[in-house]
Amino acid sequence: MSQYTAPLDDIRFVLDELLDAQSRFARLGHADATPDVVDAVLEEAARFAGSVLAPLNAVGDQQGCHHDPATGDVSTPEGFKTAYAQYVEGGWPGLTAAPEHGGQGLPHLVGTLVSEMINGANLAWGNFPLLSHGAVEALRQHGEDWQREVFLKPLIEGRxxxxxxxxxxxxxxxxxxxxxxxxxxxxxxxxxxxxxxxxxxxxxxxxxxxxxxxxxxxxxxxxxxxxxxxxxxxxxxxxxxxxxxxxxxxxxxxxxxxxxxxxxxxxxxxxxxxxxxxxxxxxxxxxxxxTMMNSARLGVGLQGIGLSERAYQNALRYSRERLQSRSLTGPKLPGKPADPIIVHPDVRRMLLSVKALTEGSRMLAMHAGSLLDEAAHAADPAERERAETLVSFLTPISKACQTEWSIENTYNALQCFGGHGYIAEHGMEQLARDARITTLYEGTTGIQAMDLAGRKTASSQAAGLKLFLAEVEAFCAAHADQADVAADVATLREKCAEWSALTREMLQAAASNPDELGAAAWDYLFYSGYVVLAYWWLRAAVAARDSSRPAAFRDAKRETARFYFARILPRTLAHASAIRAGAGPLMDLDADSFGS
Incomplete structure (x- = not known):
């Protein structure tokens, strides 16, 4: 069966060296979110996810839930209820909720990381407490005083x-x-x-x-x-x-x-x-x-990341162990009958694709979590408004791309196993099946695409895009003269310029034909997602270069960034071409002519 270990090294790299989380927490008034506290929370969440939830993942898939038609009651798989009792006992439901309602008041960013671990360990189990957070937010923001008094505490306590x-x-x-x-x-x-x-x-x-x-x-x-x-x-x-x-x-x-x-x-x-x-x-x-939906959409995006991480860990382990054929450049293990499949370019293509999309998605998700904290706690109203606009813009990108990529990632990881990936023994086919739902619930990918192109771009005069592009340009300007990243800085600037041009072209076309917005939306979403990840991979490469972490970690970050720019970012070429093709190729065929 598949295994799961929380990726704490990567999480800490993003927290400390990309987001400078401790400075953010202090600036936003999270006095309790000290390095020791945050690290203890991450360690305990990793332990709970790995030792309690992960072993139940296959159990849930095999047993499922059962409904009693006579009473309407539903029984959950063996061990699920006990795990939830441990979850409540550990205080996890109230991790980020306000202390006045019984919560611990830790930053949303910390909650984001715990959610990813839960989803990587056991996505099905994680669905049970998932929507409680949205219910809390809906009541907190829109409920009457008595409703907040009566309902928030038992929700936040997990009762x-x-x-x-x-x-x-x-x-x-x-x-x-x-x-x-x-x-x-x-x-x-x-x-x-x-x-x-x-x-x-x-x-x-x-x-x-x-x-x-x-x-x-x-x-x-x-x-x-x-x-x-x-x-x-x-x-x-x-x-x-x-x-x-x-x-x-x-x-x-x-x-x-x-x-x-x-x-x-x-x-x-x-x-x-x-x-x-x-x-x-x-x-x-x-x-x-x-209020509920936006919370849930970011949560489902984290489900995609969790599944991708688990799939990657198991595919990497198998690719190092499985002996098959010889390297094209000569034997790497002369004493063995064959080389491990990780030496083969196509296996590396799959592994690096999963690694680049998963770790890039984590950077994006953690950025969104930090923006939620700023929107809720920044002292300056203008800063709160900026964060709210930016996280609103990034939400459909996060939800759609992170889940669509989870399908790609779990299938690539399964493919590394060859025929063994297709059978239940290794647990890879469950990850692929579980990933498929993530693009559907809380708004399909098409809905996210229209949300981005319509509400978040056309209706807002591209306010979120402008904020994001300004952030990217500030980073590029600060690093353009650094030889090791200058080429990637130039590439990212070109993509951002094209992103702006595609936005103008899409909105101009839609002004005369509304179908143009719908025709462009899906490709516009993914063009946006790939450029957003390029920004974060460039930042990761710079941070890794200057990091004091072990050389192997730093080299892996920089080489994965190089792979992303060389092998994944060019996908934007196809999306740009499709956007510019217009609505005609989609809409001109009469509905009756599709066939019977």
């Missing part, structure tokens, strides 16, 4: 978990079509009626209560997405005084049978007049929903 109930059988992304209804009651609560599908952790045996955040429409709701409201609907009723009452009229009708993440309960939830409480303003559910 209860949260869900997001958005999708319905007849509509996915188009939430304006939803049919779930909320009827007002005399006591200020609402009767919620409808069916939601694909609800992650909608039912389980970990906790006594589950808080469902449900999108529904009031009787006087205007049509479309502007008529959506958000309601908190517990599994067991909870009054304004915090007293838990009888079972609410919400049941899990069934669980999905999936190709991956089988240890995670993906539920059909039926609300039959269930008691719910309005969160935020009437018809203002979309605003509160995006």
């Amino acid at each position: 209860w978990t949260g869900t997001m109930c958005l999708t319905e059988p007849h509509c996915g992304t188009d939430l304006g079509l939803l049919r779930t209804r909320a009827e007002p009651r005399d006591d200020g609560s609402y009767a919620i009626a409808g069916t939601k599908i694909f609800i992650t952790a909608g039912e389980h045996d970990f906790t006594d209560n589950i808080l469902h955040l449900v999108l529904a429409k009031l009787p006087d709701a205007p049509p479309g997405a502007k008529g959506i409201s958000l309601f908190l609907t517990p599994k067991f009723k909870v009054g304004r005084d915090g007293v838990v009452g009888e079972r609410n009229a919400v049941r899990c009708g069934s669980i999905e049978h999936k190709m991956g993440i089988k240890g995670s309960a993906t539920c059909v939830m039926n609300f039959d007049g269930a008691e719910g409480w309005l969160v935020g303003e009437k018809h203002g559910g979309l605003k509160a929903m995006f």
Whole structure:
């Protein structure tokens, strides 16, 4: 079976030498996030992930979850519930939550790292506490005082978990079509009626209560997405005084049978007049929903990184051990019947591709985590606004690219095993199956692409892009005269100039034909992602050059950066060409002419 060890050396390199995290923490008022505390948290998270969660990964895949149609109850795989109890006992659910609500108040950046470790160790298990963070943020930002008082502490302590109930059988992304209804009651609560599908952790045996955040429409709701409201609907009723009452009229009708993440309960939830409480303003559910959604999207991006890291570790180990054929330049192990497959160029292509995309994605994710901290805690309002704009811009890039790359990475890693990757013995095929869902839930890649091209670029006059390009140019200007990186600095500047030009061309074309935005969006997303990673790999190469870390670590960083610029960044050529091809090749074929 596949193994997992948290990549602490790489994490510490990014924390200390790329992000200068301790200076950031001090500037943002995180007095408790001292080097000793942060290091202790990372070490303990690595231990929990490696020794408790990782051994359960295959168990969850083999056993899956089980639904009792008579009661609606869901039982989780062997060991999952015990692991969750240890998770709660360790205080992990409240790691980054505010102390006034029972949390530990550590930076989001630290929470980002813990999340990656959990996902690398056991993605299916990690789905159960995943959405509680979004529920906390939605209540903290949009809930009434009594709701924060009653619901936040048990969520943050992990005694209860949260869900997001958005999708319905007849509509996915188009939430304006939803049919779930909320009827007002005399006591200020609402009767919620409808069916939601694909609800992650909608039912389980970990906790006594589950808080469902449900999108529904009031009787006087205007049509479309502007008529959506958000309601908190517990599994067991909870009054304004915090007293838990009888079972609410919400049941899990069934669980999905999936190709991956089988240890995670993906539920059909039926609300039959269930008691719910309005969160935020009437018809203002979309605003509160995006609070949850943006948190979840960054979280799913971390799932892609975790899977990629685990896949890389196992493919690297196998490639060093597996003897097959001789090196093209002569035997490397003359005393053996064959050389290890890591000597072969194509195996190295796969390994280096996984390494470059995984470690580059980690830099991007950690940058996003640091921006969340700045947006929440910077003393200067302008600095908070800048961070919010930038992380908003990077969110669709992070979610989509990190998950799409996880599919590429897990398949490349599986391919290193040859036929042994296809069978269950080595655990690689599970990683590939688990990765496939990450591009679908919390907004498909196409949705992320339209979010980036539309809301984050066209509608905002490219505010986030301009901030990011200014940051890149400042770095390039500071290092342009350094001989060892001058060529890569010049390449990155060229790509940024083209990125700006492609943005202008896309928006100009869309002004006369809206289909041009949709036609360009997917390629625009990936062009953006590859340039963002080029920036971080350039920074990593400079930091590694000046680092005091062991020579092998520094050389690996610089050589991986060289590989990225030479072998992966050129993918932007194809994406730029596709963007400039316009909407015609996509839209001119009549729908009836596609075939039967």
